[in-house]
Structures are given as structure tokens and as C-alpha cells.
Amino acid sequence: MVKPVDAFVAEKPTDKDLETVAAQLGRAPRDVSAVAHRCPCGQVDVVQTPPRLADGTPFPTFYYATCPRLTGAISTLESSGLMTQMNERLQNDPQLAGEYLAAHVDYEAARSALAKQENLEVPEITGVTAGGMPDRVKCLHSLVAHSLAAGVGVNPLGDEALSALEPWWLNKPCSEISNLLDEVE
DSSP: OOOOOOOOOOBBOOHHHHHHHHHHSSSSOOOOOOEEEOOTTTSSSEEEEEEEEEESOOOOOEEOOOOOHHHHHHHHHTTTTTHHHHHHHHHHHHHHHHHHHHHHHHHHHHHHHHHHHTTTGGGTTTTSTTTTTTTTOOOOOOOOOOOHHHHHHHHHHHHHHHHSSOHHHHOOOOOHHHHHHHHOO
């Protein structure tokens, strides 16, 4: 099981990072503003995306998981019924609901800070974050990405999902993606 870690300091993506993300996604990434987290293997596994894409589309998903091994592990977890259990607990546990609301506020504040820095106005997504926050769980991918980027203690349900994952980087190291990139170069 994976232990949530301290907050990651976002990094400007290098050309190599963007090539890795393209290989992970099987397409060119859209408007990556930062590497929001790196896998223990050293590769990008979460990126930050601005709240308005270059083509003008509003994009509320600020933290986006890119590593196919990570997203596959999260998909397996989603199919386990964990989200149903989390939603039931959210409805019945006021403390958890309050902590999840605080995670929503953190997510929106981080995204708003980038929007302000890039002089973007995106009123269409005010109050909208990702993963179902603040009142339900609909996507563990977003919640885990938030936990990886923001660190332990910010998103309780993201932390819980992250801690339930097997170490995705051990079975087939993510570095295989960089090996593919090296072969292309």
C-alpha cells in the first residue's frame, strides 16, 4: 500500500517531461502548466492544467493524473466499490464532510492562484473542482492526483484512496515509458 507524502513543489515541465506525458497519454498533452507530482520512479505522474485551455475551453480539472500505471491502479480501486462506501460515509460523517469541503476549497484556491498568475478569468467554473468535491465522490483519479500534488492531510478521501493503492511503479516501472522515448529519439 502507498503512504501519502508531503506536498510536491510544482515544477516547470521540461521538453522531456512533456514528451513523457505525451507517451503516457498517447496524445499531445493540453496546456500543461506544471509537473504537479513525480512518481517514485522519477517520471511525471500528475500535471497541473490551467483553468482555461489555449483554445478557450474552461477546464476545471487542475490536477490531472497522467501515468497509465497509476491511472490503471486507480481504475481498479474505483471498480472495488470504494466510492460507494466513501459517499455513504460523506453523508453520515460531518467531520469527514467538513474535511472534504476544505479539500474542495484548497483545490479551487490553488487553481485560482494559477488563473490569477496567468491573468485568466474563468467564471464558468467558479465553485466547481473535480472528483465530485465537495459533496460526493465520483472520480478517484482526481482525488488521488490532488493528494499527490497537495500532500497528506489536504484531501482525506484522496489520501484514503492513495493509501489503498498498490505501488504502481514497482510491477512495471514507469521508466519503461522513458525507455520508449529514448528509442524514438
